């Protein structure tokens with residue numbers, strides 16, 4: 001291993017407040033995506049490790065839930081402060097784990113995780129029940145935790161995903177066992193250490209490593225009350241099915257093929273900027289990306305010309321270089337997959353405007369024009385920096401075409417006509433939408449999908465509902481009337 005790129009943690013797992021190793025688990029080689037060089041060597045969780053993590057979570061949860069919400073919130077807020085204090089070190093770790101430019105991991109990844117911890121730390125004490133007058137009697141409701149939640153993460157925003165799941169779950173008094181993606185296991189381990197340092201009792205947040213089989217073992221364990229997955233639609237279907245067997249709650253944050261609609265009265269620079277953000281940031285590995293860019297015919301030539309001009313200035317390179325704006329893809333397998341989509345788009349008759357295959361782990365920012373709805377590039381999630389530009393003429397037409405997909409994660413509209421913007425957004429089948437903006441996901445705003453893109457919402461007050469349940473308490477204050 002190159003000495004300065006080693007990121008070996010103390011142990012593969014973090015259970016009951018301690019690093020835990022079991023070298024009998026299948027080896028898990030962690031690589032720096034930029035070079036493919038190993039940066040850590042871990043082991044997948046064995047059944048014993050999974051059992052230890054779930055036992056620890058089960059045991060820790062009741063006491064954690066019994067704390068005053070303000071006391072749980074103080075620990076989450078303390079963890080957020082530690083994350084902010086160690087921003088540089090954590091950004092570097094995230095870059096090594098994901099290959100994303102350090103520019104991005106400094107600004108977006110852990111800081112967004114810290115936002116989430118701060119938000120739910122503040123929200124926890126404000127969650128109250130209802131009192132319901134019933135004449136002489138009354139009822140009230142209590143919002144109670146679910147118990148043990150399993151979090152399963154994707155590789156594109158590993159530490160942000162861990163925080164987005166942990167923050168509402170823990171704020172509401174649940175314990176969590178988190179399984180990061182096997183490709184990006186390092187950030188969640190660091191989060192577990194930070195929680196402990198911030199004063200969280202051992203066992204409240206545990207991390208186990210492994211591929212899909214470890215996730216599947218967690219999802220079906222009778223000690224688990226809820227599963228929150230961030231991943232692809234096929235994995236989501238499997239996990240939802242398995243969770244249903246045990247009547248477990250789920251949150252599903254899945255993939256998309258989101259439309260970004262640009263009317264010909266849009267501000268060109270903003271629309272082009274948003275299309276670039278929504279296709280090339282994180283080398284296109286973002287679930288909510290607006291990968292079907294519908295451009296009204298009158299603006300098409302200007303849009304493509306300005307897009308090509310601005311895309312040519314994107315600086316690709318070593319992700320640890322602060323000047324780098326664009327990094328490699330996560331793995332050789334993902335690179336092959338993205339290249340196959342590029343080859344397929346050309347074969348199906350789309351016109352390559354710029355970009356192409358690239359070299360090694362890099363696929364450059366790429367855009368195709370004259371893409372039609374039936375082409376594979378317009379129908380399937382690529383999860384790489386490949387933009388499909390489609391032409392359209394009328395509002396009704398573009399709404400129908402935008403909705404003609406199994407996905408429903410996100411959508412965007414660019415126009416100066418705000419009445420039209422609201423009218424169009426109201427008709428788009430998507431859980432998260434933007435008007436004259438794209439891919440901004442502040443913690444204050446609910447985030448999630450409809451249709452095959454998911455169930456439940458992360459972030460905002462809405463997330464509380466998905467990490468708690470309502471108990472009704474009927475309070476009899478008058479004599480019991482019985483016919484017997």
Ligand SMILES: NC(=O)c1ccc[n+]([C@@H]2O[C@H](COP(=O)([O-])OP(=O)(O)OC[C@H]3O[C@@H](n4cnc5c(N)ncnc54)[C@H](O)[C@@H]3O)[C@@H](O)[C@H]2O)c1
Pocket residue numbers: 152153154155156157179180181182210211212213214215216217219230231232233234235236238239252253254255256286287288381383409449454
């Ligand atoms: N909606 C969102 O918030 C969001 C955010 C990021 C990524 N994503 C989606 O994630 C996908 C990319 O991530 P990925 O390739 O890691 O996804 P993936 O579906 O391959 O894996 C996601 C996670 O599920 C685990 N897993 C796989 N099979 C499992 C099983 N049978 N039971 C339990 N767990 C299992 C994996 O080990 C991994 O941790 C894309 O489709 C992307 O759109 C969605």
